[in-house]
Amino acid sequence: MYSARLPGHAEHQGTFNVTYSTLVLDGSASILDPDWQTDLSFTQTVVNSFNISSDQVEIGIVQFSDGAEVVIGLSPDKAAILAAVKNLRQDKGGTNTRAGFLKAKSILDTSHRPGSAGQIVIIVTDGDQNQGLPAESTASALKAEGVTIFGVGVGPDVK
DSSP states (O other), X not given: OEEEOOTTOGGGOOOXXXXXXXXXXXXXXXXXXXXXXXXXHXXXXXXXXXXBSTTSBEEEEEEESSSEEEEEEEESOHHHHHHHHHTOOOOOSOOOHHHHHHHHHHHHHTOOOTTOXXXXXXXXXXXXXXXXXXXXXXXXXXXHTTEEEEEEEOSTTXX
């Protein structure tokens, strides 16, 4: 297993045995263009901070807006993940945070490897959900399955 430390996250600074990590990006219209670029830069930094390979860490990317889409499923290919991030275009719809969590949960639920340890969801959002059911129940279901969730605020009006 690979031990990773999320850079610059003092409140939850620590070491985790990581196998699967899913970044969930808020691509809604409330994320302004400069903040979207910050999201993408942050995502690249996170991807580059892990030793990605099929026997250590796999990373997937989800974008949510009105709904959610898998940008790239869990992958052991750092170059492919970075290319997916580089080519990602912001959806700019409403903000359905629950859809993003549901998509991340689906990826993690279908990608278990025997003997794996550590699942992380990193959600990058301004916290301004305006569509869909509340995200708390899905976040709680992820936590109940042993998934660690990190929230990263973006933009001038983080809620």
